Amino acid sequence: MGSYPDVKVEVAKLLKTQKGKCAICGLHFQDGDLWEVDHITPRSKKGKNTLRNKQLLHRHCHDVKSRNDGSYEGCA
Numbered sequence: 001m002g003s004y005p006d007v008k009v010e011v012a013k014l015l016k017t018q019k020g021k022c023a024i025c026g027l028h029f030q031d032g033d034l035w036e037v038d039h040i041t042p043r044s045k046k047g048k049n050t051l052r053n054k055q056l057l058h059r060h061c062h063d064v065k066s067r068n069d070g071s072y073e074g075c076a
């Protein structure tokens, strides 16, 4: 309980794919940064729950994207 090994593997893969950079602002993730896994095509727009449709973003970058791509509709 309370551990999500799949999520960690996913995050590790995304980090490697993105070379440790946020997909929005292009800055490297630093120790202590908050990050979130984003659906590139939002689930509310029939985006798939696959690694190919995911990217790792700073939490604040994710907030900006979500506000603009309709993510908040239907999954709030």
Ligand SMILES: [Zn+2]
Binding pocket: 022, 023, 024, 025, 026, 027, 057, 058, 061
């Ligand atoms: Zn960022």
